[in-house]
Amino acid sequence: MAARPYAGRHLPPVALEMVDMWIAGNVIDAAPVGSTMVWGGRRPVWLVDEQSHRWRVVDDGGCRLLVAGDCYANDVDLREGLEAVRREDWRALTIWPGSYWVVADNGETCVVLTDVTGSRPVYFAPWRGTMAWATAVTPLAELTGAALDLVSVIARMACATIPEITGNATSHERVQRLPGGHALIIKAGRPAQVLNYELDRQEQSFDQAATALRGALVDAVTARTASVRRVSADLSGGLDSTSLAFLAAENVSEVLAVTRDDPAAPSDDITYATRIAQHPHLTHLVVRDGGNGLFFDRLVQAPRTDQPFTDAARWSMRHTFHSRVLERGTDLHLTGSGGDAILTAAPTYLADLVKPSSLPALLRHASTRARLRQQSMSSVIADAVRLSRTGHRQALLELATSIEFPEPAWERTSGRSLRWYTPMSLVTWMPLEVRRELASRARAAADSGPVDDVSMSVRRARDELREFGAYQAELTAQLEATGLPAHAPMLDNSMVRACLSVAPHLHQSPTTQKPLLGAALRGVVPEYLLRRPTKGGYNGNAYAGVRRNADTLRALLESSTLARAGLIDLSPARAELGRIAAGAPGRLASLEAFITTELWLNALTTTSTPPAWESRQAVARG
Structure with missing residues (x-):
């Protein structure tokens, strides 16, 4: 296995300015700098910069309940929540x-909950005989003295959607991520x-499911x-953001709807956006590229995130048009992020159709x-049949x-067959010993068996x-770092549950996009939008961005931390960058x-910031 250059060494003080708000708890001897204590006792909880988000606490003396973020439960709901905490x-x-x-404590048990996708992240790590937790990795790593874990970083780069490879590891040793749909349970003495x-x-x-999704969308x-005065929304012309903008316009007198007209990636997005913008309550703002709207533009200016974030390459593209929203002012900005994740299925859904009734x-x-x-x-059908006969163990092998x-x-670009698990092509840039390490994890998982008995298609969905939830956590933080109060209603628990309640193959149709969304919103949003047969893309923008920023990207490759650690071979990475910069098809996702x-990594290891924690004794004396 390649050497870990940071193993056993502590990082310089970690960069924390990217974490506008975080919650921490179960720490007795230290407190976050600048924090507000929500409650004390044996399992204390703090909020840092609590003005960044709404938060509420209810307490009846025996039970305590905190909700933080964007929770629209009313006071009665929260009081009833105390009963749920008791039982x-x-x-x-x-x-x-x-x-x-959600953080709750009934006197004996403390529970910390992330949402179904994990877009409201929770992390935990052992510390002085107990389990400390926080909603960001970097302050928890500072508290526990956790070293940077480059092997886990590169495992997630190559196999982000495969927990059998990544586990719950984060960028730092011993700091674990709570998976979406899970709770961290802390009891005294256990x-x-x-x-x-x-x-x-x-x-x-x-x-x-369509009825449930419709109700969840409207409620969200x-x-x-109803909670703010000024509302704005992305209006891309695609089904997700456009439907949300339309629903918002049905509720308030004015919604500032912003559309990006991208000459580097032409599509009919602008046509659909302009048509839907005829709604009398939509004020339409079309933003054309002002020169800084390509992939990889202004990379060093991108707000840093708590964990590595592949979409940092697209920051400038997003900020080019979101800055116009910020100029006009908004209290809440709706995005369609997450729509593809909950409303579509991977091509592997074809395996579910291999049965007589579905022929x-x-x-x-x-x-x-x-x-x-x-x-x-015939080759597609043969693929589906083979996949339907491939179980969890065989898929991992x-x-x-x-x-x-x-x-x-x-071979990777020549009509490859369907597989349940597919690593990113970036594995071809890894030395053999690194690939063997990751492969050994897959074989160990194959031998240990699955943790539940769900079908392969449901498991992969x-x-x-959950990996999209991890992505969304960093995207939300990055958008909010620019001042944009971004919301992704598509990832609300009720929305996700409605979509997961049907088999993955029901999310696909040979004739229409997102059939479940169409059934849910039929009669609510215009039919021409629900029947849109096309979908815009970013490939033209991405290739133009690589060409324009090729020198900057080469410099980043040549100073690579991963290459110095022996985890990446720069030769194929250089060649890939050269191909894409020349306009030839390439593995853009791997390069990104x-x-x-x-x-x-550069930002994390070169920036020094004040400590995030201070002694509880010092706090008490102060």
Whole structure:
């Protein structure tokens, strides 16, 4: 295994200005600098910069309950929540509209809850005989003296959606991430426990799920728009953000709707956005590229995030048009982020259609995929049949082989077959010993067996959604660092549960995008939007950005921390950058992951900031 240059060495004081608000608890001897104590005792809880988000506490003397973030429960709901705390019904604390953290204590047990996707992150680490926790890694790493864990960083780069490879590891040793849909249970005198509060998947028919999704969407938008005076929204022309903007306009007298007109990536997004903007309550603002709206522009100016964040490369593109919203002012900005994650399915859904009752559907879907991928229909069906016969163990063994012995670049782009687990092509940039380490994790997971008995398609949908939650946590932090009060209602628990309640294949249709969303909003938003057959993309923008910023990207590669640690071979990375900069098709996602991780590592290890923690004794004396 490659050496870990930071193992056993503490980082310089970690950069904390990217963490506008964080919550911490179960720490006796230290307190966060500049924090407000929510409650004390054996399991204290603090909020840092509590003005950044709304938070409320209810307490009846025996039980205490904190909700923080964007929780739209009313006072009666929260009082009823205290009853759930008494009976330790943790899932009952996750049913309210909004996106939020929950901390509860009934005198014997403290529970810390993330949301279903994990977009409200919680991290924990052992410290002085107890379990400390926080909603950000960097302050927890400082408290516990955790060293940087580059192996876990690169494992997530290569296999982000595969928990059998990444586990719950973060960028720092011993600091673990609480998976989406889980609770951290802390009891006096007992080891901390991680509990899956979403263990029982609620199944519904397609029509039932559509009804539930419609109610969740309307509630999510209504609750948010009723809580503020000025509302803005992304209006991309796509189904997700455009539907949210339309629903908001149905609730308030004016919504500032912003659309990015990107000449580097032309599509019919602007056509749909302009048409929907005829709504009398939508004030439409079309923002055209002002020269700084490409991928990889102004990289060093991107707000830093708590964890490595691949979308940091797109920061300038987003900020180019969001800055116009900030100029006009807003109290709440709606985005469609998460819509693709909850409303679409990976192509592996075809395996679910391999049964006699679904044969007509299999033929329709296989025909569509064959046409789009320029493959024969028989090869697509054969792929689906093979996949349907591949269980969890075999899928992980195939993954191990594909990591240790990755296909050559030309094979990876030539109509590869469907697989349950596929590592990013970045594994081809790793030395053999690193690939063997990751492959050994897959084989160990194959031998230990799955932790539950859900189908492979449901398992993969859940894993990918939880990884999107990790992505969303950093995206939200980055947007808010610029002053934009960003919301992603598509990831509210009620929305996610409605979408997960149906089989993945019901999220796909040969004729329409996002059939569940269409069924949910039929009669609510215009039919022409729900029937849109196309979807915009960013490829033109990305390639133009690589060309314009090629020198900056080369410099980042040449100073690579991962390469110095022996975890990346720079030769194929250099070649990939050269191909993409020349306009040839390439592995853009791998390059983006590598560049943004290096950017994050540079910022983390070169910036010195004041300590995040102080002695509790000093606080008491003060």
